[in-house]
Amino acid sequence: MAWTNPHYDRSKAHHAPEGFRNLEPDTREPGGLQRWRKERKEQGLPRPPMEGYDAFVRRWWQRADIGGTDDAAWWLGHATALVRHRGLTVLTDPVLGQRASPVSFAGPSRRTPSPADVAGLPQVDVVLISHNHYDHLDAGTVRALSRRFPQAVFLVPLGLKAWFDRRRIGNVRELDWWESTDVRGAIFTFVPARHWSARTLWDRNRSLWGGWVMAQESFRFWFAGDTGYSDKLAEIGRRAGPIDLAAIPIGAYAPRWFMRGQHVDPAEALRLHREIGCKRSIAIHWGAFELADDQLDEPPRLLGEALAEAGMGADEFMLLNIGGRIAL
Numbered sequence: 001m002a003w004t005n006p007h008y009d010r011s012k013a014h015h016a017p018e019g020f021r022n023l024e025p026d027t028r029e030p031g032g033l034q035r036w037r038k039e040r041k042e043q044g045l046p047r048p049p050m051e052g053y054d055a056f057v058r059r060w061w062q063r064a065d066i067g068g069t070d071d072a073a074w075w076l077g078h079a080t081a082l083v084r085h086r087g088l089t090v091l092t093d094p095v096l097g098q099r100a101s102p103v104s105f106a107g108p109s110r111r112t113p114s115p116a117d118v119a120g121l122p123q124v125d126v127v128l129i130s131h132n133h134y135d136h137l138d139a140g141t142v143r144a145l146s147r148r149f150p151q152a153v154f155l156v157p158l159g160l161k162a163w164f165d166r167r168r169i170g171n172v173r174e175l176d177w178w179e180s181t182d183v184r185g186a187i188f189t190f191v192p193a194r195h196w197s198a199r200t201l202w203d204r205n206r207s208l209w210g211g212w213v214m215a216q217e218s219f220r221f222w223f224a225g226d227t228g229y230s231d232k233l234a235e236i237g238r239r240a241g242p243i244d245l246a247a248i249p250i251g252a253y254a255p256r257w258f259m260r261g262q263h264v265d266p267a268e269a270l271r272l273h274r275e276i277g278c279k280r281s282i283a284i285h286w287g288a289f290e291l292a293d294d295q296l297d298e299p300p301r302l303l304g305e306a307l308a309e310a311g312m313g314a315d316e317f318m319l320l321n322i323g324g325r326i327a328l
Contacts, residue, residue: 074323
């Protein structure tokens with residue numbers, strides 16, 4: 001019997017009887033995945049960083065120092081960020097393990113170490129999940145978090161709560177786009193992104209994907225998750241802004257003919273920063289895993305070029321070290 005979406009709402013354009021969909025047309029051509037895999041193997045992609053992996057780690061990695069109680073934000077590698085504001089600590093897409101994979105012996109492995117582990121984290125109050133891909137939802141990290149912080153609230157996309165239920169992880173709330181929930185006085189709203197979901201060959205787009213906006217008093221934090229560019233995303237700024245701090249992906253964008261519908265490149269990330277009206281942004285989703293054809297050191301270089309061309313400063317769209325911190 002064919003699977004049908006139990007959350008289907010025919011009044012919502014991103015719902016479908018068989019799952020969920022983007023509001024933009026699909027840019028993937030038939031056979032595109034096979035073509036990409038063939039071409040990257042023939043061309044030996046991705047290539048190492050310009051000065052090698054060891055030099056890249058020395059330049060872009062540091063052990064995270066998460067002490068103190070001041071309001072601050074840390075980038076813990078890939079899409080994992082820690083934000084502490086007014087006594088509330090929020091963790092995004094926690095992936096602190098060695099591989100972004102369903103198995104421990106194969107799949108994309110870290111090129112830079114995790115700058116922190118679950119045992120070294122402060123009290124985590126809220127965990128935000130953008131979607132179910134293995135580089136954003138790591139079962140081992142999530143289990144460790146739920147054991148160490150049993151009171152933490154997990155906020156997840158519509159259709160993903162069942163995954164947590166099967167693992168007996170409680171305190172889970174699942175939301176549709178533009179739905180909100182309150183955690184200790186902070187309002188969290190699930191907002192659109194242009195992406196997709198799957199953890200197996202048989203569950204494509206059966207759970208939703210998106211980003212999160214945290215609104216606490218006058219402070220607004222937008223975690224973009226994974227997204228391709230869309231002018232429709234400017235609605236986030238209009239409805240949930242103004243955004244004081246954003247975490248926006250800049251990596252895993254090559255080749256553009258294959259990746260542009262699901263991952264922004266650095267110039268598009270800067271465009272989203274400006275169109276959504278972000279005061280400051282942190283560049284995420286680069287430097288840890290080689291998930292596409294761009295070299296590990298290419299995203300920060302291209303972002304720097306895009307900032308210079310736009311006449312913007314590095315303090316507006318920030319390139320932190322993995323493990324780096326900024327004060328809020």
